[in-house]
Amino acid sequence: MKKIDYRDKGSILNPLKNLQFFARKPITEKLEPRPASASYRGFHINDMDLCIGCSSCQKICDNAAITMVEVPSIKEDAAKGIRNLRPAIDYGRCCWCALCVDICPTSAIEMTREYVHTCDGDDTDSYFVFPSENGIHDLKFAKGWTKTEDSDLLDRIRRPMGEMKPEARINNFDEVVDGFTMEMAVEEASRCVDCGLCEDACPAHMHAPNYIRSIYEGNLEQAVEWMYETNPFSHVCGRVCTHICEDACSLGRVDENGVKNSQPIAIRWLKRFAMDNVSKATIKHIAQKGKTHIKSGKSVAVIGAGPAGLTAAFDLAKKGHRVTVYEALPKAGGMTRYGIPNYRLPEDRLDQDIEVITSVGVKINYNVRVGTDISMQQIHQENDAVILAIGLHNGRSTRISGSDNKAVVKAVDLLRMIPQGDKFIAPKSAVVIGGGNVAMDIARSMARLQMKQHNKVNVVVSALEALGNSFLADDEEVSESLEEGITILDSRGPKQCVISKGRLTGLETVNVLSIFDNKGRFSPKYDNSDLQYHPAEMVIEAIGQSADITLLGKDLIEELDWDRGRIKINDNGSTSVEWLWSAGDMVKGPDVINAVADGHRVANDIDSYLTR
Amino acid sequence: MSLESLNEILNKINTIKITHKHKRRIRVDVKADSLTTLLELIKGQASFLHLSAITCVDWIEDNQFELVYHVWSYEENCLISAHTRIDRDDAKFVTVYDLYKPADFFERDIYEMYGVFFIGSPRMEKFILTEWFGMPPMRKDFDSEAYVQETFNWTEYNPDWLQELSDQGGGIAIKPEDIRLSGTLHNKATHREREKAKKEHVVGKGWKS
Amino acid sequence: MRPENYQAVPLGDSNEYEIFIGPNHPGIEGNYALKLILDGDTVVKGTTDAGYLHRGFEKLMEGRLWIQNLAIVPRICVPDPAPMEVSYSLAVEEIMGIDAPIRAQWIRVLQLELSRIAAHLFTFGGHAATTGMYTPMYWGVADRDLVLDLFEDFTGGRVYSIYNIPGGVRRELPEGFLEKLSHLLDYLESRQNDYDNLLFTNQIFVQRAKGVGVLSKEDALEYGVTGPNLRACGLAFDVRRDDPYLIYDQLEFDIPTQQKGDAWSRILVRRDELFQSIHILRQVIAKLPSIKGPIRTAIPNPLSWNVPAGEAYARVESSKGELAYYVVSDGGDKPYRVHVRGPSSMHAVQTLEFLAKGARIEDVAQIMFSLDACPPEVDR
Incomplete structure (x- = not known):
């Protein structure tokens, strides 16, 4: 590098040397749309099929530029985690930081290499754009900024769940999985993007995003409060739920272009963790919340102390009705006790769920087989409504x-x-x-x-x-x-x-x-x-x-409407007989969380029937 | 200067708490009344000539303002951050302008943004916010987002595609201002929330219409 | 102050009069104004009028998630945004107790030095323009554009890179990037003669700049002047060397100085620094291919990312001087406090007022630009 000394005076002629530029060939740039570089953050494109409407892009957007728009022509599928919401972008606010691209769980939203958008006069509507696969002006520019393994912002991999070695567990019925530690649970919970697809997918619509958030914040009691809003079988579901929620989780998506390995949040294990780490007394206290102290004077009988029957009993008892549950076996729980082995669901956990349910005022009569020990007619006469939830035994x-x-x-x-x-x-x-x-x-x-x-x-x-x-x-x-x-x-x-x-x-x-x-x-x-x-x-x-329906008695079997071997019910679980409802596995097929959801549904319907 | 002699100088302040964060960063915590003495000491005896910045932090829950003086020594290549706390209700402090001229800028900035009055500072007057007469806006109890919502309108857009979607029964489902709330995430996308929102406003309308 | 709200102050019977320059003065980066009291052509007193670019960034940052602030910080200084990103990221990393991987640190240096080159090219042009020479401005801006092309290549954005993230950088350099960079550096070096002829050995410019806005070393220290402006007064201080961050301690570079502290010294320091940056980038080009490994240390899911309680003061050397971010976390998902210590906050207010006093009116703009004052760093 040529040195210039402070004292150099320079010359008046030096700038004239640049007159040589007149002899050079001028550089001409054509004024036409030219594509930008390969990772340019241009305008958004959104693959409508990859996009699941989770709205993570909206949450990460630091300028509040993204509006979620409902597109009726897109078919929603809660179980698969697909919503009909799609992002629309306000280019009056967007700053082209591409955080939306980097956070998108499915790599649906990306950016093109297009530079320019402008409009005439007051036509600012053209700044509110609903990106599709074709780009803002349908000009099919090549892709610019897309997600790479490096730029992906999400924490894709589950915290591993420890479990007993096969040789240690094979000669006993001890629970196989270890469960999370607090640290692991908080980390696992921190992965959640709070999209709520899990809540939509869950038959009982458990507020999973909320309790995951509470666990992340270290507030396990609040987490349990969220759970008890929708599920009195949280211990059971924390262990043996079929976790439809995890199948719908937006983090469970894999795509061949962007992120190759992505695992859904361990929602079930988080639930198990929160339930295991809040004392029984506190849970009982939480379960009491929302219980009315006004007695309705109505009484309901529940046949079968499984998840469906007890959920309904729990709800109805909290609403002030007198609830009696008849159980043929010596203990409650139904299939969760007599079908699920202890190494998956230890009995003491189930006992606790049941203890909490009975603590709100549900009375269970054990070893009473309806049809043998007490007749259906007698139960009908003693109660205003009857729920049949005998499962598939x-x-x-x-x-x-x-x-x-x-x-x-x-x-x-x-x-x-x-x-x-x-x-x-x-x-x-x-x-x-x-x-x-x-x-x-x-x-x-x-x-x-x-x-x-x-x-x-x-x-x-x-x-x-x-x-x-x-x-x-x-x-x-x-x-x-x-x-x-x-x-x-x-x-x-x-x-x-x-x-x-x-x-x-x-x-x-x-x-x-x-x-x-x-x-x-x-x-x-x-x-x-x-x-x-x-x-x-x-x-x-x-x-x-299949269900053992002999307890109904010949008359009732004849009176009821049937649907391919199952009792026919309407959307609310009510049968063709006015005072009889049916819920759980016997009408919906085997699944705990469906049974819980069914229990709520039936309880709601009975409550409005009794209080009309 | 060795670390020992620097520590010796710092320890002349009785109530000082010294934290060596790393080789070139020292955090000291002092009572408000010894801050000036501390700065005099380290400027006079330990060559900390350069006031890099003064920061004010509003610890509203403690009802205190924290003042942080970042001072650098060109000879020691070391930065001392001197922390002190003052009462938030009686937000006054003495200027360090006599020691460090740049204090003029920082103190004026803090006065304007936090309302901390620096006694003896040459220009306790408006600076950046010449036409602002509200609460000092950097205070934690000034809610700038609420101010923006009250003061400005969201742009109203009604492009053709939105009209089409509205005609089909869709349209705007979650507005950005519903979800952002200063970055606090509130799930608005579940069916539960959307059903609730639908009851509150007619889906498919534009912005503030 | 909004110009329509400005009222000239009657100055009575004296010969003095007040004028208002700004807020769109062509010699000033961004909007900034000065109220000058003049006696003839001589400035009796200059008062700065800031606030035209106040966007409340520090407040905004308190309301945004840690990661969302990445999109805000570069906006604080338009001509030289990279140090803002790096400084913010360094502060957050220090609080979290993590370090960016070595490769990311080298890439950050690459970005910082490219940004410095772009900023200095801009300043050459701007400084020349304040003396009435516009060709260097066209050249400076055109050559800066070539640097921006490279920014676009590897960061995805021309001006606001938004490329850093606490823990590293967002993506790997594209293939063939270092060759492109090497070509650009060759080109910039080949332009040295042109710039020298046009500006640095141009007698008209040299005479306009010499002796204008003289700042003694003592005054500079007193007014908190840093960066090239301080080095132009004879103090060889550079954060990169004296408070090293990233991998600057593994790089070899000179710290150019001048002694006189005037506008001419300052632009000479910048000219020399530009070539030091090229020298640094050549080292990066040589070394980077041999540094393998990740470019990011994983951070938690940004939507639920709580930075542990703590504070950090992260300083970097920007093209204007000492830039620092003081970041305080209370353990939440957003910063509790972010204080931006822009170097220009020292240069553009007290130092400028000090230097304006006694200057001739035609030199005021040049003084401001020779200080490379960036008003948004004052306003934030």
């Missing part, structure tokens, strides 16, 4: 040859025996027919008993579905089963139970060609040439359950 049979043997049993019957403490000798070898969560429950319970009693696991699960996307049981159930030494044979259909001299010796299965016919009806096709034989002392059928 009859196992279905495959009806294959040999299935009438006494060594061929139903999963639900077995599962019911285990927590009742019956002296039960596990068979040395067992085959489970079925591929759903119940099949996994019984297989894993059986494996534990075998390990305890015989020190060796020999359980085979034979499922129609192929492992992978269409498999019915949860992925974690499958992987944990495999870890525990259970063999899963997928795409196998049961052919016959092999009986020799009246004794069961095993099960024959064949390969599945297809499960549904071309109209989508269940009609499995088998390849009979591919036959396998699985020796077993016991065959367990876990292919579905």
